[in-house]
Amino acid sequence: MRRRPAQLALTAVLFVLGVLAVAQFNGQGAGQGLSELSVSDLTELVANVTTRNNQLRDEIATLERQRETIAGAVQRGDTSSAQIRSDLNRVLGWSGVLPVTGAGVRVTVSGPIPGDAVELLLNELRNAGSEAVAIGGVRIVPGVVATGPAGAVVVRGVPLGDPVVLTAVGQPQVLAGSVGRAGGPIAQLSARFPDVVISVVAVDLVTVPATDRDLTPELGRPRL
């Protein structure tokens, strides 16, 4: 008879123990890294995450409108191909299967730089919100990487000449400001390669071509 309350007490203690162990484990993962950052790093991080959250809210608004339109069409028994085609074009343009035209920047690199330096510029353009990027006329999509030593950089089998030109669609001032900021990629590359000249020009209209790469996975299967 005395064993039952003891078992209950033991169960309760072990339950609390488990909860606390998980809380401690999670707490260590999430907070530790952030609390080690400086105030300016934290400010930059907060700005980055806020921008992404705002983009996600825009995406949610777009998807909600899209869902309403499709739901209305389905209710009416109307299968409008226009809505599906519009969604298809949005996905194909974003992913690189279709060309994209709009305002943006042209980054020109005169002088020999290696592939990783080109990737540094590309990564910054992506971080600044570019919507489509091409290097030497080759659309950058997953799997396409600029590689090779200085003066012999290749993108998707295409040797880049001199100058190397990156074209990006996006908000011109933001893109130009991001690559040209103090301590940014241009500053870093100018320090590494003093003979190389990098210029950024905002353009009203630039066209980024479609990729010729087949992006369909061969081995990966959709997980539903």
Next chain:
Amino acid sequence: MTALGARIRGIPSWQVTLGAALLALGFLIAAQLASEGPRIRYTSLERTPLVEAAVDLQAQQERLKQQVLDLRASIQDLEAAGQGGTQLTRDLNDQLQRARIAAGLVALGGPGVVIRLKDSAVPVPQDGNSRDYLASGQDVLAVVEELWLAGAEGVAVNGERVTTSTAVVDIGGSVLVNSAYLAPPYDVRAIGPATMYDRLLTSPGFIDFVRTRAETFGIGVEYAVLDQVDLPAYAGSLNLRYGRVGASPTPAAEASDGPTGTP
């Protein structure tokens, strides 16, 4: 002594277990309080709200990403419900589904590798830079690029799918992928052919990476070749604000198919 031994032996086993559990509980509560204490003492007046804001924004981001994925799934279901339309509609829906898979908007599973990057366990020398001993965004980016070159057809870092718009950013020793804060260790997952890992091992770029980061600074580089690697769907924005999409791949007329069913 024998009396004490007999007394100890006389304690019921449940009391011993309960005692041990309470001891562990005490340790955990103390550890929890201790982990709060130094952070509060260490944190400056400016830093505290910033850390809280960052944690809060990251939690918001997780909810927003889930909302995006749920909406996309709901739209897909609605489109499937309207599949009874014309052949054109069915073809467009099939194209759209294939485009979503190719773009990384659908979770994928398949054979591949996982490369884990961990902070160095080597003590930082007095004249060394502690940042060099942390797994960085540049390390993550280098491994992602090497995996693409080795034939990967899909890549993700921790919970973030790498897509055409993905940037990997270093901010003061922390890493953001798709503007999401990721805590180390960084698991770079890739689906690809069986030869992918061998190609990676013989790539001059990867050899150079291991030499400069693992051998010089002790950055942990571990790997696993797996039959099944799961990649999450990209849960970000596809909106083009400044760009307009060029010609459609299907030149068929842009028009409504009208009502379905027999008149």
